[in-house]
Amino acid sequence: MTIACYLRNATVFEQIKDALARAGFESVHFASETDLLRNLRRRNFDLIILDIAPGRDDNIFSWLNCRSGDRTPTLVLSTTRSAELVAMALDSGADDFLVRPFEAIELAARVNALLRRCAPTNMRRTIEYAGFSLNRETAKFSHRGVPINLTPREFSMAWLFFSSPGVYISRDTIGAAIWSTDSDIAGRTIEQHVYKLRKKLQIDDKKPVVMIRTAYNQGYRLELCGTDNLGAAGADELPGHLSD
Structure with a gap:
């Protein structure tokens, strides 16, 4: 399974990439929201991870609001511990929110939970x-x-x-x-x-x-x-x- 990761910090991406690799996932890095959104139109991903900051991601929130019919689960990350930001992300269409820093095991568990929750209803065979x-x-x-x-x-x-x-x-x-x-x-x-x-x-x-x-x-x-x-x-x- 392949996960699209929009992370500005290359070091953070390498840490997340290693954690996801241990859980059997491949990660693709996008350093800008423009690059991410362009590639999402060209290829399919099993899950999307977005790293956001308050006041700097209006385009991402707009995109989340316009995702009608898109069943790809989205996990939002942020270093900001703000209930308002969490509510904004989830209300805009994100499927889960995780504050950085976090344990690698929690990231893998949340990714697996999102994939199970958003998978087709037929049983995995x-x-x-x-x-x-x-x-x-x-x-x-x-x-x-x-x-x-x-x-x-x-x-x-x-x-x-x-x-x-x-x-x-x-x-x-x-x-x-x-x-x-x-x-x-x-x-x-x-x-x-x-x-x-x-x-x-x-x-x-x-x-x-x-x-x-x-x-x-x-x-x-x-x-x-x-x-x-x-x-x-x-x-x-x-x-x-x-x-x-």
Whole structure:
């Protein structure tokens, strides 16, 4: 999926680009509103991120007001903590508002939430990510066309992780989604299932493409290997805040 980013500050764009890449998204940078609006007429994007400042973005607010029929979700960013600015952006047609600086995990979660909220009503049936392919109808899982055998619960767990890469999923959420319970029985088996799924994501004992990371009190998340300098599975957090 490709995200159009209107950000005046190139350093901020690189931080956001890295955070989105860890969640499996491609970013395209536009340094001016004119360049952004011109390109939006020429190509389709899955989501638009706009960085605004009060009194300097009349054209952006006018464009938001005129987006009738455009279903592309829009996330507005700003360093200004102003209720009036938030209200103006949302009333003009933005779908969400996020104040900078913010945590990378929150940006990824908000992007995924917007994409889910604004997606067509039909259920998502396939996922393609980092060479892996999941088909909900056939319960088939593969890497670059090579089948990987999963049990039904392992497939459900893989679907959960691959549908929200880069976002921590709590043990309670995993238990409720896969075992339909928050009981201790489900909780005791989650680690075992995660361990088995980790092993199956290691393709032919080569350098892993993705990994499932564990964070204390946060749960598990799927991430691309080699996208940061963190240690092996089980280490904690992403780098800190995204800032100016």
